Amino acid sequence: MSNATPITIAIDGYSSTGKSTIARSLAQHFGYVYIDTGAMYRAVSLYFLRNNIDLHDEKAVGEALEEITLEFKIIDGQQIIHLNEEAVEKYIRDQKINSVVSPVAKISAVRRQMVAQQRAMSKGKSVVMDGRDIGTVVFPDADLKFFMTSDIDVRVKRRFDELESKGVETTLREVEKNLLERDRIDSTRADSPLKQAEDAMMIDNTKLTREEQVEIMISMVEKYNK
Numbered sequence: 001m002s003n004a005t006p007i008t009i010a011i012d013g014y015s016s017t018g019k020s021t022i023a024r025s026l027a028q029h030f031g032y033v034y035i036d037t038g039a040m041y042r043a044v045s046l047y048f049l050r051n052n053i054d055l056h057d058e059k060a061v062g063e064a065l066e067e068i069t070l071e072f073k074i075i076d077g078q079q080i081i082h083l084n085e086e087a088v089e090k091y092i093r094d095q096k097i098n099s100v101v102s103p104v105a106k107i108s109a110v111r112r113q114m115v116a117q118q119r120a121m122s123k124g125k126s127v128v129m130d131g132r133d134i135g136t137v138v139f140p141d142a143d144l145k146f147f148m149t150s151d152i153d154v155r156v157k158r159r160f161d162e163l164e165s166k167g168v169e170t171t172l173r174e175v176e177k178n179l180l181e182r183d184r185i186d187s188t189r190a191d192s193p194l195k196q197a198e199d200a201m202m203i204d205n206t207k208l209t210r211e212e213q214v215e216i217m218i219s220m221v222e223k224y225n226k
Contacts, residue, residue, distance in 0.1 A: 007032070009128045009147055009221065010135035012194065013148030015182050016155040016162075017205060018213070022148070023130040024079075025214045030128075030221060035121055037131035037138075038101075039081040040070055040114050043091035045104040047083060049096065055103055065113050072121075094168055095178070102182045105132070106189035115192075132186050135197035144224055145200035146217060154206050 009032070011023045020036055027034035048055065053064045071082045080089045091097075104110055104206075115138050118129065122139075130140065135145035149156075156176045163170050186194040196202060201220065205213050 005124045007122060007144070007221075007224070008122065008139050008142040009217075010139050010142035010145045010197070010200070011128065011130040011148065012135050012146070012196070013125055013130075014150070014155065014194070015179050015186075017150045018028055018158065018161040018210065019130040019148050021210060022217065023128045024214050025210070026217050026221070027128040029214070029218055030126070030130050032126040033122070034079060035072070035118060035127055035129045036079065036081065037114065037118055037129060037134065039072075039089070039092060040117070041105045041110070042097050042101050043070055043081050043083040044068060044114070045097050045101045046088055046092050048104060049100060050057075051210060055107060058109065061107060061109055065109060070117060083187055087104065093162075093166065095163070095170060095174075098178050098182075102185040106185060106191060108191045111191050132194040133192040135200050137192045140197070144220060145197050146220075147196040147200040147202045149202065149204050151206045152176065152179065180217040 009023075009026065011019050013019050020038060021173055023036075024034050026032070047053075048061075051064060055058050055061065060217060067084075069084050071085075072079050073082055073087075074080070075087065079086050081092070082088065118138050121127075124127065131138070135147070136140050155177060156172055158177045159179060160170065160172050162173070183194075203213060203216060
């Protein structure tokens, strides 16, 4: 399905609410571009970890950002994030990145650069973008906005199952601790905190299947396009 006039769809929400999966499905349904902002922050976090960048050293962070090039490429039908020409998808989803991505994402210099890149990637295209501040900061004038939430127990189980499927050893308690800490950092940071945009539709997917969530959003997009 094509759209003559570009449309921007913003999906925000807490960690492990399935934002990326839903956003990807929605974009695929309509033939829109999907931009995984979480992967961008994770790739930056990976670079910082690999290069031992002190997150409290503004000069070091600024210099590191100048050395980072991010690009999404389609490989075997999948959109894969590349960090300085290296496909890093398999490295950015482990617990080390989970523990540092929120502290990295709260750095103003990082956010400014990522927001600029996200806007550039979206120019002139119909896009679905998910993250923490898409509907409030990146695209405050987005055509449609959704905010996803879910009970913490459900989120913990989803993340635990995801990590287990990738062979990552952890415990439910460790996952819960990590998610709650990320919630705290994301919601209280001074720059672009996680919050629901006033004009966003909230979707509590605690008891919804992925298909049900996608259908709700498809219905809203179709209604908007009429």
